[in-house]
Amino acid sequence: MLAPVLETSRLILRYWKQKDLFPFSIMNADKRVMEFLHKILSLEESDALAERIQKEFKEKPYGFWAIEVKKGTSFIGFVGLHYLDPIELPAHFTPCIEIGWRLDFDHWGKGYAFEAASKVLEYAFQILNLKEVVAYTDINNMRSRKLMEKLKMIHNSEENFVHPKTSENSPLTNCVLYRLKNPKRCSYG
16 A cells, blocks of 8 residues: 545645755755754755655555645645654553654744644554554654644653753753553553
C-alpha cells in the first residue's frame, strides 16, 4: 500500500519533488526553525534527510509528506509519520510510530501545522488503524507542546526522558513525550 496524497481545505500533503530540496535546506539552516532540534543542517545533511524521508515512503504506507499551500507556496515544510526503532532512538517508548512536523518560519502562526497534523492523525487512525501515535520534543519547546495538546495528545511527566543521542549542551536534551491512542481501539473498564 502506497501512502496517498492527503488534502485539507488549505493544504496538500504530497510526495516530495526535486524543487523542494532548496527551500528545505533554507528551512533547515534557519536558527528559529531549528532552535529545539539537534543542530542547523548543512546543505548535504538537509539533502540526506530529504532522501531518507522519501525512502520511507517507498517502504511504508506513510512518511513525512511535503506540505503545499493550495493556490500559494509550493513547499512550506513537512508533516507526517515515522517509524522509530530502538536503534534510531533507544528510549523506553520505542519501537513506535511518531508524528512530526517542521514548517518554514514564515508560515508559523497560521494554523497550518495543526491542520496538516490533524489530517495525518485521521489517516493514522482511520486508514492505517494504528493503536497509538507519539510525539516528543524538548521540554522548553512550548510551541510544539501546545500543538501536541491541541491535537489532544496526552503528556505524562513520568515519561519525560533525557534524549540518548545528544550531548549535554544540545538544545534537545530533556524531552517530553506525548501519546495519542486510537479512539476506535481503546477499551474501557
